[in-house]
Amino acid sequence: MYDENISFKQNKNMAVEIAVLDHSPDTASLIARSIMKILDDVVNDIQKERTIQGFLVVKKTYEQLSQEIRSMEDSLAIIMSKGVLDIKSQSEVYGDAYAQAVAEGNSSAVKALEEKLAVLSTYGSEYMSLRQRLSNERSRLSELKGKYDEAKVDAESRIQNYFVVTSPFPAEKKSYPIRWLVVSISVIGTLLTGIISIFFYEQAQKVKAQL
Numbered sequence: 001m002y003d004e005n006i007s008f009k010q011n012k013n014m015a016v017e018i019a020v021l022d023h024s025p026d027t028a029s030l031i032a033r034s035i036m037k038i039l040d041d042v043v044n045d046i047q048k049e050r051t052i053q054g055f056l057v058v059k060k061t062y063e064q065l066s067q068e069i070r071s072m073e074d075s076l077a078i079i080m081s082k083g084v085l086d087i088k089s090q091s092e093v094y095g096d097a098y099a100q101a102v103a104e105g106n107s108s109a110v111k112a113l114e115e116k117l118a119v120l121s122t123y124g125s126e127y128m129s130l131r132q133r134l135s136n137e138r139s140r141l142s143e144l145k146g147k148y149d150e151a152k153v154d155a156e157s158r159i160q161n162y163f164v165v166t167s168p169f170p171a172e173k174k175s176y177p178i179r180w181l182v183v184s185i186s187v188i189g190t191l192l193t194g195i196i197s198i199f200f201y202e203q204a205q206k207v208k209a210q211l
Contacts, residue, residue, distance in 0.1 A: 005020065005021045005022065006018070006019070006020050006021070006031070006035070007019045012167050013150070018032055018035055018036070020035070042157070043118060044158055048158075051151070051154040051155045054086045054151055054154070054155070055148075055151040055152055055154065055155035058147050058148050058151045059148060059151070060146070061144060061153075062141070062144050062145065062147075062148045064073075065137060065140060065144060066141060069134065069137050069138060069141060072130055072133060072134050072137070072184060073134065073203075075126075076127070076130045076131070076134065077132055079123045079126060079127050079130070080127075082119055083116065083119055083121060084119060084123045084124065084127050087093045087120060087124045087127060087128060090116075090120060091117075091120060091124075094113055094116050094117050094120065097109070097113055098110065098113040098114070098117065101113055136186060
């Protein structure tokens with residue numbers, strides 16, 4: 001029944017011709033249009049599943065990197081709260097002040113500066129490392145944000161996977177009306193064949209039964 005009433009073939013322009021035979025021209029036309037809609041829905045479902053999976057991977061990576069950056073920022077804030085703000089300039093200022101305090105015999109100033117220099121010595125390398133890592137990871141996050149936004153749009157959007165080259169039209173022979181639909185479909189041929197084989201017959205029968 002399916003082979004006799006509904007057929008598909010690729011024409012020389014690489015479009016797909018859908019031919020539907022039925023005793024009722026209106027029914028044939030509705031079946032042809034329904035096949036096109038079913039195909040578009042199935043292809044969109046497949047594409048949607050792939051784009052959602054891709055989006056979830058990017059989202060997970062983006063969220064993990066964002067969390068790592070927040071953790072580094074918190075660690076850096078703790079170090080800065082101890083007075084480590086700019087290693088290079090602070091080292092120069094404290095070093096000069098320490099030398100002067102020693103030369104003047106100012107023991108209280110020497111002790112205070114020694115404590116400041118000890119803090120720089122303890123946290124300086126970690127401070128520098130965190131600053132560099134934060135700079136690198138923020139650059140990565142900025143690039144990842146673009147991919148995240150793009151993947152989100154892809155996952156939420158729906159596109160039409162075909163365009164009609166020739167709309168359905170009545171057959172010239174009245175004895176057995178036929179409706180033709182020429183469609184250019186932006187899917188791989190093997191995918192199209194599989195979809196047609198699995199879905200079209202049952203859906204066409206459902207459409208006809210509802211009429």
